[in-house]
Amino acid sequence: MAFSEFEAKKIERAASEFLEDQRPPVEIRAKLDLAVRVSGQSVQIVEILPHFRDPSMNIESPVAKATYVKKSQRWKIYWMRSDLKWHSYTPEPESRSIEEFFAIVSADKNGCFFG
Template sequence: MALSEFERKRVEKVMEAFMERRRPPAHVRDRLDFVWRLEGQSVSLYEVRPLMDDASRIVENPVFKATFVRKSGRWKLYWQRADLKWHGYDPHPELASLEDVLQVVEKDEYACFFG
């Protein structure tokens, strides 16, 4: 089941605040930026940049994915490994809120999200 309209608005508010803190300065955004998407019950963040050998092509590299599990009322946090599959983030596989997810992502203790 998808998020309610109230939950979607809350996610938008939280993610916009996160983007304010994490986005690079405006003069750099044509070379490096971040975008986020809400799909169903999952929030994903992507790094966006032009290809090194063809600046006309833009690539999106996943940073993290967090999925809300309604049954538990918690968020599951995932990161994408070199095998291009999503894996649970073992130090903190589930968190109580999206704000908690973003704190873990920003701290990035094991360099899984921003390297």
């Protein structure tokens, strides 16, 4: 089930604010950048890097994910471990809003999202 138009705009606005604060300087973005992807009921933050063998191609590495659970009206928060599987973010496994999710990722108290 996709997000409603209102929810999609809210996510877009929150993602835009997050990226404005967290993206690297313009001169570095060709070598490292961040993006937000929405798929189904999930919002993912990804790092974008040039492929080491072919710099004209990019590699997207997932950093964080929030999945909306309509029943509880909460966002479940996940981080990508080195085993390339999503794991619940133990310090704060849920957030009440998408803005709170982006704030938690920005704070990154345990260094799970950006090392």
